[in-house]
Amino acid sequence: MFHLPTAARHRGARRFLSLPAPRRIAACLTAAALFWGQGGTAMAGQTLHEALGAPDELTIKGMVRSRIEGIDGQFRPDAAESDFLWSLKTTLLVEYDGGPVRVGGEVWDARAYGQKKNSSAGTSEVNALELVQAYAGVDFSLGGKVSGALTAGRFTMDIGSRRLVARQTFRNTSNAFTGANLILNGKGGDRLTLLWAMPQVRLPDDRDGIFDNGVKWDKESSALQFFGGSFTKGSVFGGTLEVYAYGLLERDSADRLTRNRRLVTPGLRAFRKPKAGRIDYDLEGVYQFGETRGSTRANDRTDLDVSAYLVHAELGRTWTGGWQPRVAGLFDLASGDRAEARSYNRFDTLYGARRFDFGPTAIYGPVHRYNMMSGGVRLEAKPGKSSDVMLTYRALWLNSRTDSFAATGVRDAAGRAGRFAGHQIDARLRRWLVPDLVRIDTGLAYLAKGRFLTDAANAPATGDTRYGYVDLYLEF
Numbered sequence: 034m035f036h037l038p039t040a041a042r043h044r045g046a047r048r049f050l051s052l053p054a055p056r057r058i059a060a061c062l063t064a065a066a067l068f069w070g071q072g073g074t075a076m077a078g079q080t081l082h083e084a085l086g087a088p089d090e091l092t093i094k095g096m097v098r099s100r101i102e103g104i105d106g107q108f109r110p111d112a113a114e115s116d117f118l119w120s121l122k123t124t125l126l127v128e129y130d131g132g133p134v135r136v137g138g139e140v141w142d143a144r145a146y147g148q149k150k151n152s153s154a155g156t157s158e159v160n161a162l163e164l165v166q167a168y169a170g171v172d173f174s175l176g177g178k179v180s181g182a183l184t185a186g187r188f189t190m191d192i193g194s195r196r197l198v199a200r201q202t203f204r205n206t207s208n209a210f211t212g213a214n215l216i217l218n219g220k221g222g223d224r225l226t227l228l229w230a231m232p233q234v235r236l237p238d239d240r241d242g243i244f245d246n247g248v249k250w251d252k253e254s255s256a257l258q259f260f261g262g263s264f265t266k267g268s269v270f271g272g273t274l275e276v277y278a279y280g281l282l283e284r285d286s287a288d289r290l291t292r293n294r295r296l297v298t299p300g301l302r303a304f305r306k307p308k309a310g311r312i313d314y315d316l317e318g319v320y321q322f323g324e325t326r327g328s329t330r331a332n333d334r335t336d337l338d339v340s341a342y343l344v345h346a347e348l349g350r351t352w353t354g355g356w357q358p359r360v361a362g363l364f365d366l367a368s369g370d371r372a373e374a375r376s377y378n379r380f381d382t383l384y385g386a387r388r389f390d391f392g393p394t395a396i397y398g399p400v401h402r403y404n405m406m407s408g409g410v411r412l413e414a415k416p417g418k419s420s421d422v423m424l425t426y427r428a429l430w431l432n433s434r435t436d437s438f439a440a441t442g443v444r445d446a447a448g449r450a451g452r453f454a455g456h457q458i459d460a461r462l463r464r465w466l467v468p469d470l471v472r473i474d475t476g477l478a479y480l481a482k483g484r485f486l487t488d489a490a491n492a493p494a495t496g497d498t499r500y501g502y503v504d505l506y507l508e509f
Contacts, residue, residue: 102502199386222267272305369404369433455483
């Protein structure tokens with residue numbers, strides 16, 4: 034993070050964002066090299082903010098991430114058997130904090146190159162030149178015991194475990210909202226979060242627009258509303274307790290057909306963060322009810338009662354000394370739709386993230402929080418202060434044998450292909466190449482397909498799935 038005078042910030046931001054994506058990468062890497070190379074003794078112990086004499090009230094923070102990734106042995110029935118993608122994500126956040134009033138904005142530029150015409154890449158990879166955040170906020174105190182922050186406008190947010198509401202980090206594009214949120218912080222880690230918002234629909238969402246990295250303003254509408262609250266209580270059962278409930282109201286609009294979801298999603302979570310020398314845990318249970326339609330077809334007018342659920346359980350231990358290894362047992366269960374039922378049973382993960390639970394997403398990502406059951410084990414370690422490694426194994430099953438498995442799109446309506454989907458192994462290495470400036474994130478994943486992913490009616494005959502990626506981050 035660094036700070037710049039207002040006029041310089043405006044000129045620099047305009048020039049930077051007008052450059053083609055590859056030139057933005059080169060410009061940022063050149064600036065980083067100059068900054069690091071000239072920092073030496075002259076700037077030892079001094080931040081760039083201090084060297085420029087910029088005001089503390091103005092903050093500018095950005096990132097450029099370049100990713101190359103490839104997949105072979107595709108698990109999706111309607112996508113390229115093998116694919117390659119080079120994606121670029123550039124973010125620029127500017128905030129003025131005059132205390133107690135804050136105003137800020139953030140631009141994301143997410144683009145993808147080199148993919149095949151029938152690639153699985155979509156709005157999760159492409160959202161070119163989008164003003165994701167544009168907000169005003171007020172910070173306040175109530176009697177000295179409670180501090181609060183009220184934010185209105187366009188914003189991103191993380192709540193709780195991030196399984197239902199998250200600002201994306203691994204994914205090339207992010208969930209974002211237009212509305213208002215209120216956060217109240219008390220003593221001992223207590224926190225109350227309330228929100229009402231219209232989720233932004235990422236555009237363009239047509240195949241040609243995505244392939245061409247088309248620039249189109251994301252749209253929010255009262256036809257899609259998201260609201261609710263979360264309360265976090267510290268020092269419970271040696272950890273933290275969260276209770277929450279979210280509502281989602283959706284209806285068709287003039288230019289968008291939907292499933293007309295009307296969902297209520299209450300949940301409970303108890304967790305204890307990992308720490309060297311002790312046992313940690315993360316237990317979360319979510320139920321979902323309401324109404325939805327089974328498809329987005331214009332002639333589908335049947336409202337189905339929703340009854341769905343999600344369970345996550347994780348128990349781990351971190352050892353002291355050396356690499357501080359952590360070993361954790363994992364279990365996840367998300368309901369799937371049942372052909373014989375008159376209700377709708379597939380869990381809807383709303384606006385959550387999943388990389389931290391289920392491995393890489395992007396053009397991979399077969400595992401999601403619907404119609405799946407999985408058990409596994411994870412090993413994490415820190416070989417040094419600037420690096421960490423992770424290795425995860427999961428066995429995968431379907432919750433309902435007649436619904437499609439997780440995010441694969443593979444389905445056997447007759448239920449004759451069984452429930453076993455296969456085994457997944459994924460590994461990751463992250464390392465700072467230049468502390469707090471340049472880092473690398475690289476990983477591999479292997480999906481050994483089980484009977485369901487080979488024998489289901491629309492399963493592609495492509496063999497086991499292999500995937501790899503390399504990310505290079507420049508943060509400033």
